[in-house]
Amino acid sequence: MDLRNRHGIITGAGQGIGRALAIEFGSRGAHLLLVGRKESTLTATARLVEAAGGSAEVLTQDLTLPGSADRVVEAVDSWTTIDLLVNNAGNVRAGRLERTSEADIRSMIDLNLVAPVLLTRALLPRLRAGADRDSIILNISSGIALVGMPFYSVYAATKAGLARFGESLRRELTGMGVHVATVYPGATDTDMMTSQNAGADLGWERRSLDDVISDLLSGLEAGEHEINTAPQGRREMQRLNISDPMAVDAAMAPGLADLESAVRDHRSM
Template sequence: MTILDLRNRHGIITGAGQGIGRALALEFGSRGAHLLLVGRQQSTLMATARLVEAAGGTAEVLAQDLTLPGSVDRVTEAVVSWATVDLLVNNAGNVRAGRLERTSEADIRSMIDLNLVAPVLLTRALLPRLRAGADRDSIVLNISSGIALVGLPFYSVYAATKSGLARFGESLRRELTGMGVHVATVYPGATDTDMMTSQNAGADLGWDRRSLDDVITDVMAGLEAGDHEINTAPESRRGMQRLNISDPMAVDAAMTPQLADLEAAVRDHRSI
């Protein structure tokens, strides 16, 4: 039985120009959604909008850098005339891998501002609309990362932001108990998207990549089942996740022999 009805949603998807954001827009579009697609580049958003409409939905676009002052206000103003807002997908994010002391302050602030501050502020601004859902729960879907479950070397700031987003969702879920808002967090493992093109770590270093289609299938199935925590990592990574709970120092020991190879493989990983 479908617990959460995903049909005919009216909502906002951030980072909708590519990757997971675009794929989720198409899934909701195929279910009759009307979407506001938010991202930095007008051209990629328009391409997503055309795909959403071909899938059976409708879409508006808003080219917006969510780290800039006033950006959240512009998103909320874009949907002020909508009768309903019952979906928010906090997907926009960026990454810069490498040793902490070699990471610039600008890159650190960019990750914190987009990956954590922006979704918190956008969720806060839209909560009155989301709580006003008529006959079914609204959805807040936060796209975290498997790195929130196992902190990986050379991703310390990214891990901090994605862990923060996960705990934000958990706390908010409890805060909104009985208020008609379903808060869910997704933990994708390495996924074959444009965000990963500058990263060269492979399965030998624990970075088994799943196809975007497989990840999105898991996300939508989890949502339809009413799950609050949706882990799309491959089984090879889940063993490490379980070990990180029971014996985190064993994870340290397992990673130590590969540190030099991993650093070389991820040092150019950047989507900022």
């Protein structure tokens, strides 16, 4: 995949993976619409994109609100080309299901799953109209979509849903000039993880943001559709979860109480 001079939209661009991707695409000459809820963080990202050699516009928008996808489309209506969509915006609330509020459940479903589906649907006619190369739809799922972790049942459901959405859409768009890729980051050292205290001993080895982005871009440039950036230990668990899921259950069981304590305050909404 040629990642140079892309024109596109990145959601959740104010921090973490979204900001890092915006800078990387900016360094390759991109013109971007940065979408998120906080104007101050989006503006900071825009400055970093411009410093890297790209250009950026900012749209402050809560993607869970009715009509938000239409507002994104309106913001890029005058663009002659749209050949990139990064569905990155997401949120998380960990804890036992019965202690998770309905508001937090709906918030995760609406932002992590409904919003990218509606935004992709709204932008697809423009993305299919690429002239000389494939457009890119990049969905940021999670390693938790491959191994459902305890105390993350709703978050896992939304990220698994996003992954299967991408897989199905990829097959639907065969031959239509759109490259659909799904990324499965493991635990990554970003602001989203600051309230989570589980470490490698509980199965939550963290990778640096730079390493995750490097693997992500390498996979995308190589034309991969399924990009796994998890550390080796987690990949072994992913393989075991396919061949013997009950063995994964047994391995996790002794540490459940410690894990619950370590993640009970994990909230990024």
